[in-house]
Amino acid sequence: MFKAMGTTITNNDITTIGTRERLLAAGLETFAEQGYRAATVREICKRAHANVAAINYHFRDKAGLYGEVLRNACEQAREKYPLVPGEMPADPEQRLRISVQQFLRRIFDPGLQSANGRLMAREMIEPTEALDRLVGEVIRPQCDQLQAVVRGILGADASEEQVRWGTMSVVGQCVFYHHSRAVVERLFPDMSLGSEVIDRLADHIATVSLAGLRGLRTRGTGANGKP
């Protein structure tokens, strides 16, 4: 279908899918690689084997294409890796393990979603107007799902802030390896991020998070902890 990273749309695709779809694919790839600003419409159109004016025709302008690319990518990520899949065990700890694993797999999907992850990372650091819609439509529902999972571990008497911050602790550990990928790679050049490592990493994060959340359960909201 779309394409592998680093290459360009194949000649087959030119005839099989329309210009609009090729622009979306090339846009995802290019925006993820270079960011919104650095990515040029000429480069995107070249990769999509389309005319320079194609973006303005199909998406009004560059920002229009970007918004559509972002929406598309998130939708696909959510479908392929739901944080709370249909069949979930009742055990709260197992639920958290699965959510963490899904999160990591999504972020590090070697195919299309890798571009997706980088795109999201950029959007968070340098938010465009597209972020507001994205948070409302895609991120917040998933955040609520995760908070429910965390609440299952903290217990019903946990404060709203404990649930919120506890959830952010889990999410923070997950996205770190992706957001700070450039630094991690330079710090630990021997550390690969293949799918086997990702699953072990998911297990590590889940273990740390479970023990950490349990530790939160027996304390207050976190007053300084000195004896």
Next chain:
Amino acid sequence: MFKAMGTTITNNDITTIGTRERLLAAGLETFAEQGYRAATVREICKRAHANVAAINYHFRDKAGLYGEVLRNACEQAREKYPLVPGEMPADPEQRLRISVQQFLRRIFDPGLQSANGRLMAREMIEPTEALDRLVGEVIRPQCDQLQAVVRGILGADASEEQVRWGTMSVVGQCVFYHHSRAVVERLFPDMSLGSEVIDRLADHIATVSLAGLRGLRTRGTGANGKP
């Protein structure tokens, strides 16, 4: 001295400090706000009340200014908030609490360092050539320090990977609130990030991390955890 966020160099500064220093201050502010690519030399020079050619004269080119800005900012952050201050308690848990607190304070320093934090965040997502030097000179030493603190909690028999991933779990929680600030702010508009909240947040992260790391101590490297 330099200036508060959002404003421009005050008229007083124009006479008190030299063009080179004003360019560094304006560059830090502008690069942090808009990123390397989007920040224009005209904007920077305007904020610094300097001529368009000033950057090329003092720093060879735009990239030269950026490299100097990045180096300066990191140096100041490390001096103001050392992760492992001179006087540190012997207790490993207290050591971790202090390191986490220092890390968060550094990242969220409302003054100059806030720009610093955003600058670093950008550099991680869209690394420039300056990142290699930065990791080697500034980040790696501090990573080693933190790993030593974590090792003090995990115990001497912890594997290298456990220490490494455990440290990343702590760092991940800290930087998350900053890197993903745009999303966090939209998800929880009521959550301020003032200094009082930051210290409570530091306590939360330290508590979760300590319990999490202790949970790691009693297990293997993290095989799936099913009974």
Next chain:
DNA sequence: GACGGCTTGAAACGATAGTTTAGAATGATC
């Protein structure tokens, strides 16, 4: 006060960005 060094200033240069335009090609409808 003339000299020679740094430093600043206004203007222009060349390159590239996003966008627009007008016409050609296409393809379905009657």
Next chain:
DNA sequence: GATCATTCTAAACTATCGTTTCAAGCCGTC
């Protein structure tokens, strides 16, 4: 097969970018 809206193409347009140029200003030295 003519008609018409849709889609594509090549070229030009306008704005802005980083950089360069060269003359003018400043300031201590002899």
